[in-house]
Amino acid sequence: MSGLEGLARAYPFCPRCRAAMSFRFEGGRTRPACPECGFVQYLNPAPGAGVIVRRGDQVCLVQRKFPPKVGQWTLPTGFMEWDEDIDETAVREAKEETGLDVRLTGVFAVHNGILPPDQPVVVVFYTAEETGGELTAGDDAAEAGFFDLDRLPGPIAFAAHRKVLRALGAVDLERHPEE
Numbered sequence: 001m002s003g004l005e006g007l008a009r010a011y012p013f014c015p016r017c018r019a020a021m022s023f024r025f026e027g028g029r030t031r032p033a034c035p036e037c038g039f040v041q042y043l044n045p046a047p048g049a050g051v052i053v054r055r056g057d058q059v060c061l062v063q064r065k066f067p068p069k070v071g072q073w074t075l076p077t078g079f080m081e082w083d084e085d086i087d088e089t090a091v092r093e094a095k096e097e098t099g100l101d102v103r104l105t106g107v108f109a110v111h112n113g114i115l116p117p118d119q120p121v122v123v124v125f126y127t128a129e130e131t132g133g134e135l136t137a138g139d140d141a142a143e144a145g146f147f148d149l150d151r152l153p154g155p156i157a158f159a160a161h162r163k164v165l166r167a168l169g170a171v172d173l174e175r176h177p178e179e
């Protein structure tokens with residue numbers, strides 16, 4: 001990536017003073033900027049957290065209810081809210097998507113990727129153990145369940161999630177389409 005792809009997201013008008021935006025070289029690259037008030041639009045990846053919850057050899061996955069990748073499966077994952085710590089994101093997303101209360105036990109991996117069509121993301125994948133709650137698909141999930149690593153449902157959405165599942169020992173993910 002050259003960094004210029006993000007310029008498709010450039011504001012046409014300044015969100016502060018409404019002047020027409022232009023571009024300026026700032027902090028090592030060309031960025032959308034307002035010639036009137038000096039506002040610079042920094043385009044950054046969005047951070048999120050994913051959770052690996054195991055029951056023996058099984059791992060918890062949720063089926064996506066909303067685009068992109070409707071009907072495909074992922075680890076419970078979501079974006080960080082403005083005022084959260086990243087570990088709070090992980091615990092909240094586990095609860096929202098699976099109904100389970102979890103305690104985080106470590107950071108398993110950090111991967112970046114692209115959420116289609118063009119949103120760069122960074123996802124911190126935590127290991128976690130159940131402390132309570134009841135397995136049930138939350139608002140964002142069509143289904144939630146525990147699955148054997150050698151018999152996962154498919155397709156698994158997102159390269160980062162497939163990478164984590166392979167690292168856990170999942171096999172036969174090759175049939176799933178890459179994005």
Ligand SMILES: [Zn+2]
Binds near residue numbers: 016034035
């Ligand atoms: Zn402005």
